[in-house]
Amino acid sequence: MTVNERAVRALKEILQKPGNDACADCGAADPEWASCSLGVFICLGCSGIHRNLPEIGKVKSVTLSRWEDSEIQFMAERGNKAMKAEYEAVVPVYYYKPTHKDCQALREQWIRAKYERKEFSTAGRKLPYEEGMREGMLMKRGRDNGQFFSRRFVLLEREGNLKYYAKQDAKMPKAVIKVDTINATFQPGKIGNPNGLQITYLKENITRNIFLYHESSKEIVDWYNSIRYVQFHYLKVAFPGSSDAELKPKLTRNFLKEGYMEKTGPRQTEGFKRRWFTLDHRRLMYFKDPLDAFAKGEVYLAHRDLGYSVCAGLPVGTHCNGAWQHGITIVTPDRSFLFTCESESEQQDWISHFSSAIGTSMSPQEYSMEALFKHKY
Numbered sequence: 001m002t003v004n005e006r007a008v009r010a011l012k013e014i015l016q017k018p019g020n021d022a023c024a025d026c027g028a029a030d031p032e033w034a035s036c037s038l039g040v041f042i043c044l045g046c047s048g049i050h051r052n053l054p055e056i057g058k059v060k061s062v063t064l065s066r067w068e069d070s071e072i073q074f075m076a077e078r079g080n081k082a083m084k085a086e087y088e089a090v091v092p093v094y095y096y097k098p099t100h101k102d103c104q105a106l107r108e109q110w111i112r113a114k115y116e117r118k119e120f121s122t123a124g125r126k127l128p129y130e131e132g133m134r135e136g137m138l139m140k141r142g143r144d145n146g147q148f149f150s151r152r153f154v155l156l157e158r159e160g161n162l163k164y165y166a167k168q169d170a171k172m173p174k175a176v177i178k179v180d181t182i183n184a185t186f187q188p189g190k191i192g193n194p195n196g197l198q199i200t201y202l203k204e205n206i207t208r209n210i211f212l213y214h215e216s217s218k219e220i221v222d223w224y225n226s227i228r229y230v231q232f233h234y235l236k237v238a239f240p241g242s243s244d245a246e247l248k249p250k251l252t253r254n255f256l257k258e259g260y261m262e263k264t265g266p267r268q269t270e271g272f273k274r275r276w277f278t279l280d281h282r283r284l285m286y287f288k289d290p291l292d293a294f295a296k297g298e299v300y301l302a303h304r305d306l307g308y309s310v311c312a313g314l315p316v317g318t319h320c321n322g323a324w325q326h327g328i329t330i331v332t333p334d335r336s337f338l339f340t341c342e343s344e345s346e347q348q349d350w351i352s353h354f355s356s357a358i359g360t361s362m363s364p365q366e367y368s369m370e371a372l373f374k375h376k377y
């Protein structure tokens with residue numbers, strides 16, 4: 001056995017220890033890389049981020065790199081469990097811990113916050129997200145022309161809202177957004193910028209989208225976590241009896257699924273038209289274009305006991321004049337919605353998400369939401 005084979009065998013043994021079976025930073029299974037400055041096992045994606053950290057960015061492949069005995073010893077002594085206890089000792093409830101499915105900006109800032117800035121190592125530190133007020137310029141996509149312009153944004157914990165101004169010195173905000181209606185999600189692909197952030201909110205019960213970015217990934221991720229911080233404190237006041245664990249899922253959430261389907265109108269005789277669909281928990285919204293400010297319409301997916309159901313296929317006799325053939329029918333107490341998907345796998349994927357929403361019991365807030373939606377049809 002060569003020196004290196006021995007090293008690989010020793011490392012594989014260390015990888016068997018609890019905690020080392022998943023990336024220390026994003027949780028991806030079976031990490032094949034390691035930071036030998038920090039003593040953690042990480043996935044390929046996170047290793048690329050670590051590599052760019054000055055001073056602490058020494059990464060090696062478990063199987064391909066040459067390892068010194070002292071380095072193997074170091075990995076054995078440390079490992080993911082012990083280092084998590086050190087670097088993630090006090091992660092605030094509102095702080096979003098990214099997974100391997102999240103975008104580069106979120107993962108990079110999480111790794112930098114953990115190891116470079118050591119934000120979560122000792123209690124009692126006031127983090128930049130917790131100021132109660134954040135003010136700054138963000139690039140915002142214009143509603144009509146699709147160009148991005150620099151706009152001043154102000155987030156205020158005291159007022160529980162996010163405002164933005166059309167001009168730097170404007171007195172009146174262009175919009176006042178209540179934080180409890182905000183859902184912020186990173187959308188680099190859709191927005192066409194690695195730091196692209198979509199903010200979805202309600203204005204007079206109508207869903208509205210704005211699309212933002214900042215050149216600096218730290219700035220945009222700080223904004224994102226500041227919004228979560230303000231939302232969390234708003235919810236604490238609104239639901240005084242709730243535990244942190246109950247409130248956490250009410251903060252920003254990633255969309256369950258997005259993509260194109262074709263749909264027909266309420267009379268079901270209109271042609272099928274291609275629309276961009278976004279499923280945000282129980283709200284299925286559709287847009288003409290993925291970057292539209294307003295949804296063309298929405299379907300609220302309430303519990304099946306209230307008369308909601310979903311099935312594959314279209315009602316017999318539906319004149320399917322669209323290009324796509326894989327039908328889905330959603331039945332609500334008021335009407336049926338007919339969709340078609342490009343492929344069977346897309347159809348099955350959408351159906352499994354719809355079924356899961358319809359099969360999940362509802363909170364009191366969701367009952368009032370459902371009642372509100374009924375009036376819209």
Ligand SMILES: [Zn+2]
Nearest residue numbers: 023026043046
């Ligand atoms: Zn990872």
